[in-house]
Amino acid sequence: MPNDWSDEPIGLVGAGTIGGGWAATYLARRRPVLVVDPAPAALGRLTSYLEGVWPSVRRTVPGAPMSAPLDLLRLVPTAGLGAAALVHENVPESVEAKQDAYRSIETAVAPGVPILSSSGGLMPSDLQARMDHPERLVVAHPQSPVYALPLVEVLAGKATSPTVVTAVLAHLADLGKRPVLLHREIPGYLTNRLTFAMLREVTHLLAEGVVDATGIEDAVVHGITPRFLIGGPLMSLALAGGPDGMRGAMRSFADTIEGWWSDLGTPHLDEDARARLIAAGDEVLDGRAIGDVLAARDAAAVDVLALPHSVDRGAEPRT
Numbered sequence: 001m002p003n004d005w006s007d008e009p010i011g012l013v014g015a016g017t018i019g020g021g022w023a024a025t026y027l028a029r030r031r032p033v034l035v036v037d038p039a040p041a042a043l044g045r046l047t048s049y050l051e052g053v054w055p056s057v058r059r060t061v062p063g064a065p066m067s068a069p070l071d072l073l074r075l076v077p078t079a080g081l082g083a084a085a086l087v088h089e090n091v092p093e094s095v096e097a098k099q100d101a102y103r104s105i106e107t108a109v110a111p112g113v114p115i116l117s118s119s120g121g122l123m124p125s126d127l128q129a130r131m132d133h134p135e136r137l138v139v140a141h142p143q144s145p146v147y148a149l150p151l152v153e154v155l156a157g158k159a160t161s162p163t164v165v166t167a168v169l170a171h172l173a174d175l176g177k178r179p180v181l182l183h184r185e186i187p188g189y190l191t192n193r194l195t196f197a198m199l200r201e202v203t204h205l206l207a208e209g210v211v212d213a214t215g216i217e218d219a220v221v222h223g224i225t226p227r228f229l230i231g232g233p234l235m236s237l238a239l240a241g242g243p244d245g246m247r248g249a250m251r252s253f254a255d256t257i258e259g260w261w262s263d264l265g266t267p268h269l270d271e272d273a274r275a276r277l278i279a280a281g282d283e284v285l286d287g288r289a290i291g292d293v294l295a296a297r298d299a300a301a302v303d304v305l306a307l308p309h310s311v312d313r314g315a316e317p318r319t
């Protein structure tokens with residue numbers, strides 16, 4: 001397995017949003033990157049992405065080069081991946097497309113080279129089903145922007161080797177990531193399940209006319225999220241429980257929570273619900289171009305992570 005200080009190249013198959021994010025992550029650490037992407041504009045798109053995000057990358061990775069080290073980046077055909085010490089697969093979210101990609105990657109790289117899928121919710125056992133060496137396939141699901149957000153969800157399939165999982169976790173930690181290992185595979189993994197559990201209730205509240213789109217955004221952005229920077233749902237509830245923490249919270253709130261749970265909606269994304277979500281999306285974007293808001297969001301993520309009292313710092317005194 002490659003270490004952070006190694007100069008063995010990393011293979012990236014698929015160079016869209018996520019492949020570009022992995023490229024920035026490795027190039028910031030001066031790791032050579034071999035990119036496979038059949039789109040005619042892939043290389044131009046990737047280099048302009050890297051140049052655009054580089055100021056943010058430099059703020060995220062101490063010691064990153066002043067400008068994107070494009071000399072360490074090479075677009076290759078799949079057969080050119082032979083020297084890669086590890087491959088991230090970032091092709092579109094389809095089992096068939098990913099299985100096809102592994103078939104061709106396996107013709108190019110040695111059997112011991114780990115292949116990490118960026119999939120956001122597919123079952124690793126399905127992804128590895130047609131591989132010659134399925135033991136090397138691990139899901140390593142990053143968050144966008146990949147170069148900035150530390151979390152990577154790691155999942156093994158039925159045929160994945162525990163040794164490979166251990167090595168991948170160590171590699172991601174070396175890379176400055178915060179890998180979280182799921183103990184079994186589950187569709188949608190962790191972050192997407194949590195995110196879309198909230199969207200389910202949002203869909204219900206919009207259908208019931210309880211609040212409008214702006215109100216929902218305000219509740220999450222100005223209320224829930226700043227607290228969640230210091231601790232997630234478990235920490236938040238423990239903090240609400242008084243000096244006894246979660247024991248106090250269970251005494252005080254368990255019955256109330258149970259009552260609210262039984263009142264949560266179980267909507268379907270039927271025509272009406274989709275139309276309401278589309279209207280809500282238009283309302284919150286308020287005519288702004290998606291690309292502009294995305295760029296602002298990614299820059300804000302870098303700012304937030306740079307705050308001295310951000311994640312994991314909740315118990316530190318202010319200085």
Ligand SMILES: NC(=O)c1ccc[n+]([C@@H]2O[C@H](COP(=O)([O-])OP(=O)(O)OC[C@H]3O[C@@H](n4cnc5c(N)ncnc54)[C@H](O)[C@@H]3O)[C@@H](O)[C@H]2O)c1
Pocket residue numbers: 013014015016017018019036037038039042089090091092093094097101118119120121141142143144
């Ligand atoms: N976009 C996100 O926020 C996000 C977050 C986490 C994970 N993911 C996952 O990452 C993966 C990639 O998503 P994305 O948003 O980067 O998609 P994207 O559409 O931006 O990029 C996909 C890229 O793969 C290329 N491609 C298609 N077939 C290929 C092949 N056979 N070999 C090599 N390249 C090929 C395309 O030309 C394109 O450049 C998906 O599995 C997605 O679910 C996405």
